[in-house]
Amino acid sequence: MNIRDIVNRDIVNLTNCESEPIHIPGSIQPHGFLLGLTKDNYLVEFCSGNCAVYSGLAPEQLLGKPLAAIFTDSIVNNFRQYANADVIDSAKPFVFTINGTLFNTTVHESGETLILELEPFPDGTLNLPNLYNQTRTFVSLMEKSSHLIELCGEIAKETRSITGYDRVMIYKFDQDYNGEVIAESKRDDLNSFAGQKYPHTDIPVQARELYIRNPLRMIADINYTPVPLLTIDNNADKTNKSLDLSLSVLRSVSPMHIEYLKNMGVGATLTISLLQNQKLWGLIACHHYSPKVLPHYTRLSAMLQGHFLTSQIAVRETAEEFEVSQGVEKALVASLASLHENEDFIGAHFQSPELLRLANASGAAIYYQGKLSKNGSCPADEALTDLMSFLANKHPTHDFHTDRLLDIYPAAEPIAKRAAGIIYHALPSGANDGILWLRQEKIETINWAGNPDKAVLPNEEGVRLSPRKSFELWMEVVKNKSLPWKKSEINAASSFSYALQKHINFHLIRTQEDKNRILNEELKTANKELANLNWISTHDLKEPLRKIQIFASKVLDREDPDLSAQVKDSVERMRFAAEKMQLLIEDILAYSKAGTMEKVFETIDLNLILGAVVAELRDNVEEKNAIVTAGRLPTLKIIPFQVHQLFINLISNAIKFTKPGTNPEIRITASVETGADISYEKASRLTSYHRISFEDNGIGFEKEYENRIFDVFQRLHPAHKYPGTGIGLAICKKIMENHNGFIRAHSEPEKGSVFSLYFPA
Known part of the structure; x- marks a missing residue:
């Protein structure tokens, strides 16, 4: 084998x-x-x-x-x-x-x-822990400890009492996983590690991951000789076998860590993970200065202490945050009340001390409409303005906070004494507008357990790494940094900034309403004057024009030998001009009525209106031998007399603008089209339209005039050939606007025209 x-x-x-x-x-x-x-x-x-x-x-x-x-x-x-x-x-x-x-x-x-x-069993017996007494003791500690640090100190004492280790420390990580000893219980003859910090390299990433997976690890003797794991060597299996010992209690640890502990003079350790939201919050680290094997159930009792403490971490941190948030909330309520009660808050009330208290800031500034306002301890105006400009460009639409401004703004060093940390909110009311809370520099002295820059070094041979050998107190002074912002302070600043933006918007709306009210009054006056002018032009001018026509007719009807042919011709021209002017006045009146008369809608069959229009134009139709054909028209909700006028204008134009020697042909059709299929800016893509088309075989016009012909007084042909005032199609456009629709024209010279009416379905 x-x-x-x-x-x-x-x-x-x-x-x-x-x-x-x-x-x-x-x-x-x-x-x-x-x-x-x-x-x-x-x-x-x-x-x-x-x-x-x-x-x-x-x-x-x-x-x-x-x-x-x-x-x-x-x-x-x-x-x-x-x-x-x-x-x-x-x-x-x-x-x-x-x-x-x-x-x-x-x-x-x-x-x-x-x-x-x-x-x-270390002593050959099974000693079960007294869980009742242990739980009762913890409840007592929990009741007498008002803050988390106090509770950690009591847990350290109790854990040392249970386990018998020489030193028990509660070790907390910061956001970068540098650790700090926040509580300690030890033998009286040992130096204290309380308050000392350890760099994140002391516990690398893979070690932190194992602490999450396996919350308890014991090293019984730092000077142990690792025992190899053995397996049968199968020649057919060419892969290198390994065994994942992440959850093992006997797992041998990294030689680097063993050397690290030897350099500290430690003989045995027990480590218990403290987790919050599946992240490593800290550790209970137990050190002994000689070998120590802790029985299984005693280890469980120690781990129970870790569970006890873990259950209180979030509660205690929330309670401590709540104490801060109460003062912050009170200041926020006072600031919001002042904001709502004073229209010119920025100009008159920005100096309120409550504005600083709501974020526990040392200074505040607001840049609004080119003006800088300050509160508390702030840098010089020029430096603040430059900072505001930088923040507005970097964070134009959202908030930002940091306790180390220098990390993102290199120019912050000269102003760090007053602006080491900031909370910033952009105000979209104008370029560079924003509000800023400032926190002054808090110089911090960190007591490192050895130089953190020399935490890991090559060994003397340069072959592998070794941990540092010195754990003597090494002090680092940290500048250009403020106290970190608490969540309640950030939220209060956010709430006030949002309310301030609403306040600014409301003020702008009020100002705009005042302007609109003045403009509205001016518009009413102008409309009244225009109505008077319209009355004069349509009524007062009619009477003298009528008299001119009557007297001209009388002169022309007299057989007076003293009147020369030249005089009669001049009088005839005068009478014709008066008739033309009267027609123009009537068309202007019709155009004015189309826009100002009350819009009473009725559901009407368009076939009835078309029949009435054709009957009214019968003399014109017969005189020109015109042919009018129409398909079935829909029933729509319309203003009847206006659509009647609309049809008259379009059919009259089609009869009037006819090629010499050609009988007018007018074809009227109806269809339904969707706005998405109509390539016209006034057509809504989400609306369907009833399209009523008037197609003729008249003289037509150039494409460039398809929009201009609907303007008032716009004529394309000389008056002596095609009489009229140039207002008829403008009236048609106004009528379609009254129906929330529109009119379009398509034509080619000598090929006729198509006028299409679009009524929303």
């Missing part, structure tokens, strides 16, 4: 230190032994090299053998029932007996392998 180990012998260097495979070391710690079984038939596929020490059976006597070859049938059957449960209870290990020695055995799956980790 060929037996080989699966030890991972990769050397940690500068290129792979961030990805060291610490979950597959291929070895374990020697205070227990490991068996790896196939899940289907319980054959021993892996075993640790020290199995003979505990079981009396060498690896070659175990590998490839069934579990029943090691233990009695009754023990194996009991184990099968334990291992085949829906959920293996890791808190209650299975107990194997070997040669009279009891072993706590934790069981978990690793891929297709069932891992058994057997640890002898």
Whole structure:
């Protein structure tokens, strides 16, 4: 039988230190032994090299053998029932007996392998914890500790009492995973680590991931010799076997970490993860300065302390945040009240101290319509204006906050004493407009446990990495940074900014309403004057024109030999001009009525209106020998007298503008079209239209006039050939607008014209 180990012998260097495979070391710690079984038939596929020490059976006597070859049938059957449960209870290990020695055995799956980790009872007895007393003690601690830091201190004391370690620390991570000792319980003769920080490189990414997957890890003796895991070397299997020990309690740890602990002078450790929302919030780190094997159930008691603390982290942090938020909320309410009560808040009330308190800021500034207003401690105007311009360009539509402005704005260093941190909200009312809360610089002295820049170094040979050897206090002074903004402060600033924007918008609307009201009054006056002018032009002018026509007719009817032919011709011209002017006035009146008369809609059959129009134009039709044909027209909701006028104008035009020697032919059709099929800017794509078309065989016109012909007084032909005022089609356009529709024309010279009316369906 060929037996080989699966030890991972990769050397940690500068290129792979961030990805060291610490979950597959291929070895374990020697205070227990490991068996790896196939899940289907319980054959021993892996075993640790020290199995003979505990079981009396060498690896070659175990590998490839069934579990029943090691233990009695009754023990194996009991184990099968334990291992085949829906959920293996890791808190209650299975107990194997070997040669009279009891072993706590934790069981978990690793891929297709069932891992058994057997640890002898350290003192030969099973000491179960008193969970009632432990829980009662925690409740008492919880009641007497008002803040999270106080509770952490009490948990550290209680955990040390339960476990007997020389030092117990509560270790909290920041957003970059630098750790800080926020509470500690220790032997009196030891130096304190409280308040010291450790760089994120002390616990690399892969180690943090393992802390999340496996919340408890024990190193019983820092000076242990790793025990290799062994398996049968199958020549047919050319792959390198490995075993994922992420959930293992005996897993051997990284040589880098062992060296790190040796440099600290530590002899044994226990580490318990503190999780919040599936993220690593911190650790309970226990140190002992000599070897220490902690029994399984004592480990569980220590882990229960971690669960107790974890249950309180979110509650206590929320409570502490609530204390801050109460003051913030009070200031926000006062600021909003002031904003709503004062129309000119920016000019007259921006200096309110409540505006600073709502974000616990040291200063505030607003840039609005080219004017800068300040409150509290602020940089000079020019520096603030430049900052506002930068923020408006970088964050034009959303808010932004930071406790280190220098990271995004290189020009912030000269103003950091007053503006190390900011909360910014853009105000879309104008270019560069925005509101800013400022927080002054808070110089921080960080007590690092050793130089963080030398946390990991090449060893003397330069072959692999070594952790730092010095843990002497190393102080770093951090400048250009403010206290971090709390969530309640950020939310309050956001609420006020939103209210301010509404206030500005309301003020703008009020101003615009005032302008519109003045314009409306001016428009009413102009319309009144226009109505008077219209009355004069359509009524007062009619009377003198009528008299001119009467007197001209009388002169022309007299047989007066004293009147020369030249005089009679002049009088005739005068009478013709008066008639033309009267016709123009009547058309202007008709156009005015089309836009101003009350719009009373009725549901009418258009065939009835067309019949009435043709009857009214019978004399014109017969005189020109015109032919009018029409298909079936729809029933629509219309203004009857206006559509009557519309049909008269279109049919009259078709009869009038006829080629000499040609009988007019007018064809009227109806159809339904969707707005999407009509290539015209006034057509709504979501609306269907009734299209009524008037097609004639008249003289037509050029394409360039298809829109211009609907303008007032627009004529395309000389008056002596085709008399008229040029208002008829403008009236048609106005009537269609009154019906929320439109009119279009299509024509070619000498090929006739098509006028189409579009009524919304």
